Amino acid sequence: MLPTPERPTLATHWGTYRVHSDGSVPVGLSPYEGDPNPSPIADAMIAARTSPARILRPAIRRSFLERGAAAGGEARGAEPFVEVEWEQALAIVAGEVDRVRKDHGNAAIYGGSYGWASAGRFHHAQSQIHRFLNVIGGYTRSVQNYSFAAADTILPHVIGDRRGLASGHTPWRLLAGHAELIVMFGGASPKNAQVSSGGLSRHTLREGILACRDAGARLVSISPIRDDTATEAGAEWWAPRPNSDVALMLGLCHTLLSENLHDRDFLASHTTGFERVAAYLLGEPDGVVKSADWAAALCELPAEDIRALARRMAASRTFLMMSWSLQRADHGEQPYWMTVTLAAMLGQIGLPGGGFGFGYGSVNGVGNAAHEIAWPSLPQGSNAVEDFIPVARIADMLLHPGEPYDFNGEQRRYPHARLVYWAGGNPFHHHQDLNRLVAAWKRPETIIVHDAWWTATARHADIVLPVTTQFERNDLVCANRDLMLAASHRLADPAGEARDDFAIFSALAARLGVEEAFTEGRDEESWIRHLYGLARQRIAAVDIEIPDFDQFWRDGITLLPEPAKVKPLLADFRADPHAYPLTTPSGLIELFSERIASFGYADCPGHAAWLPSAEWLGAAAAKRFPLHLISNQPATRLHSQYDNGSHARASKIAGREPLRMHPDDAAARGLRDGDIVRVFNDRGACLAGLRTSDALRPGVVQLATGAWFDPLQPGEPGSLDKHGNPNVLTPDRGTSRLGQGPSAHSCLVEIEAYRESAPPVTSHEPPPFFSRQP
Incomplete structure (x- = not known):
């Protein structure tokens, strides 16, 4: 007990x-x-926890309850639900899972999850669903994530692995007092750094940035949005046109090359392919010299400022930061490859205060000094199905089963997903072009969703099973960047008839004859004690003692000391590239990759390159849609979590998500602060509440993600979203054939006043029910 x-x-x-x-x-x-x-x-x-949107009982779409998978998916999102007893719901779910795997094989089951449903090590929805599906024979999975999919694919080709992306960063304490110049592409956003995937004890971005400033570092924030970096950081604000960062970096690199400011020795000893990059900078292959003047025309920044910044970089200990957000755009691999190229030309990689790192400010804890501990989690087991898709290609999979696609040097085929099982996450929040997803979502035979609230994903399911929230279960949190273990105590009984994912999957496993394989004979408490024991062993391996489990559970929080010794990213490689080679084909930083070049991708050549986006302010499409939409992370919630809560709702304008626009752009359209506006392009339209701000570059508008999708005509692709979800506007196209990541930040729109009576927002209310059982 x-x-x-x-x-x-x-x-x-x-x-x-x-x-x-x-x-x-x-x-x-x-x-x-x-x-x-x-x-x-x-x-x-x-x-x-007890809001009107809370799911209180199992519910099944009316026609699916009557006819099963034969009902088809056309009415998903529009048809009423019928609440049923748990036993009936579990029997139907188990029957559908069994039918599909027997009739079509386990590859016909797509296991969807996005991991952010809980910070806990046990009640982690992604681990729970994957473990369940693996013990029944496997499933089609996804790879990558929406946060940094393109970067996740390109970096192993360039530096051999993903260090400096989600872990392994140069810590703040080796930046403060060492870095003389910090250049932040995409800024370092305080609102993004509110959250961390593994939980957290201390929010550290502010103290890290201010420590660098107070130690004398000069900061430059390069973003179309001024408050992507906190005002108190005192950073210079550069506001290029969105999607032009690669051009800016090429202009910087050309200045370093033409003025002989690049580090020839480092390039010769630690990189391969620079001669190809130099030729590209000089315009030899294409006749276009990538000078500061060329870059200035694309970025709309003064050429002399670009040259001056390059000189400052070469004369200073310079650290390059890049937000995760920049690679969520057309050709999103290129800014990351270009950052490594620029850092290599400066020659400071591996030095305290020098080099590069990705994601500082994108989530909390990036840059914290941490021990190298493999924190335990619920084992997911082995997947017998080899099929997978890049995470952002789910609509493609559903719309085009069996068709070929390219990914990271392979030509693959989309599997035929007949059953989608989703637990943890809300694809009708994080996926792009939601009208396309609505159409794709009609294709599977069966869709099963676990959720705590009636999100759009739950509303578009056939079978909905209510799950507990963090208040309603016990768990163990090991903050993977934050030197903390925390008990998350059960604080209240479940609302209605909600059950945790483990209880649901255990019951399904019993019906399918694999209960022992799924539970291993452990209940919630036994699993939490087991995981804590593993964590305690691994912490002991770095000579740190923590309390026994009972004392830890009573205390609630256990902190670990900071490691005594820390290193910059790639420090060992810098010191001796022969003794500590990278895992690239050459063992060096690959500024030119023969392997990528061999793929023959026009949208991702063998070195970092300027490839203009299909939608940016320099494109022909800007004549029709002259505003560049930035759909960044929200300040008032995590993704779409707690959009129905008081904090997010207090920020809305007449119930709609606020959209920020430069006053000049608003005046040109006859718009004023507080107006309800229609934001539109060829993919869709949404309503939003206008908030004018000079913190944006003219021509750029900002509408945060996460407002619950609320179409005027539910279930109908193309319907007006009443609430302000920007993903009815963003494109659903891969960053390139290499990475196939999401490209939400290459998006053009127009905005006009909404003159009609604004329809009520209904996304925070339950859907219609055909009947309710007592």
Whole structure:
């Protein structure tokens, strides 16, 4: 039996909290006392637990309940649901899973999840669903993630692995006092750094940035949005046209080359292919010299400023940061390859305060000094199905089963997914071109969804199973960037008839004859104790002792000391590239990749290159749609989580997601602050509330992701979204044939006043029900 905590704690993606309770339910949350800059997202959690959108009972789409998979998917998203008893729902789910795997094979099951449903090591929806599907024979999976898919694919070709992307970064303490110039492509956003996938105890971006500033570093934020970097950082603001960063970096590189400011020795000893890059900079293959003047015309920044920045970079210990956001665009692989190229020409890779790193400010904890500990998680087992898709190609898979596509040097075929099983995540939030997804979502025979709230994904399912929230279950959180283990205590009984994913999958496993393989004879408490024991062993291997489980559970939070010794990214490789070679074919940084060149991809050649986006302010399409839409991460929620909560709803304008626009752009369209506007392009349209701001470059508008998809005509592709979801506007096309990542930030729109009576927002209410069982 779990011991009684001295004071209950709740560990989430946006912070760790001490819980105030009236004895039966939580009534308040206080941030962990060691957090210098806590997130307000938690303010929404208590009331949202029992909000009108909470799913209280299993529910099945009416025609599916009557006819099963023969009902087809045309009515998904529009048809009423019927609430049923758990036994009936579980029997139908088990029957559908069994039918599909027997009739079509396990590859016909697509297991969808996005991992952010919980910060816990046990109640991690992605691990739970993948473990279940693996014990019944496997499933078609996805690879990569929406955050940095293109980068995830390109970096192993260039530096051999993914260090400096999600882990292994140069820590802040080797930047402060060493870096003299920090150039941040995409900024370092405080709102993004509210969250971390593995949970967190302390929000550290602010203190990291200010430590660098106070130690004398000069900061430059290169972004079309000024507050992508906090004002107090004192950074210079450069506002290029969106999607022109590669051109800017080429102009910087050309200046280094033409003025002999590049590090020839480092390039010769630690890289391969620079001669091809130099030829490209000089225009030898295409007749286009990539000079600062050439870059200035594309970026709309002064050429002399570009040359001056290159000289400052060469004269200083310079660190290059790049946000994850820049690779979520057409040819998103190129900014990352170009960053490594620019850093290599400066020759400071592997030095304290020098080199490059990706994702500082994209989530909390990037740049924290951390121990190299493989934190335990619920084992997912082995997948007997070899088929997979790049994560952002789900609509392509559903619309084009059996058709070929290219990915990272392979030609693959999309599997025929007849059953989609989704637990954790909301594809009707994070996927692009939602009208296309609505059409694609009609294709599978069966869609099963676990969710706590009636999100658009749940509304577009055939079978919906209600799951618990973090308040309603116990878990263990190991903050993977934050030197913390936290108990997340159960604080309330489940709302309605909600069950946790483990209980649901255990019941299904029993019906399918694999209960022991799934549970291994453990319940929730046994698994949490087991995972903590593994964590304790691995922590002991780095000579740190932590309390036994019972003491840990009573205390709620255990902190680890910082490691005594830290290194810059690629420090060993810099010191001796022969003793510590990279895992690239050459063992060196590949500024030109023979392997990528051999793929023959016109949209990803053998070295970093300027490849203009299909949609940017320099494209012909800008004549019709003259505003570049940035659909960045929200300040008031994590992705779409808690959009129904008080914190997110307080930020809305007449119930719509706020859209920011430069005052000059608003005046040119006769728009004023607080207006309801229609944002549109050829893919769709949504309503939003206008907020004017000079923090944006003219010609750029910002509409955060995460407003729950709320079409005026549910289930109909092309319907007006009433709420302000930008993904009815963003394109669903791969970044390139190499990476196939999402390209949401290459998106052009136009905006006009909405003159009709604005329809009510209904996404935070339950869907229609045909009947309710008592």
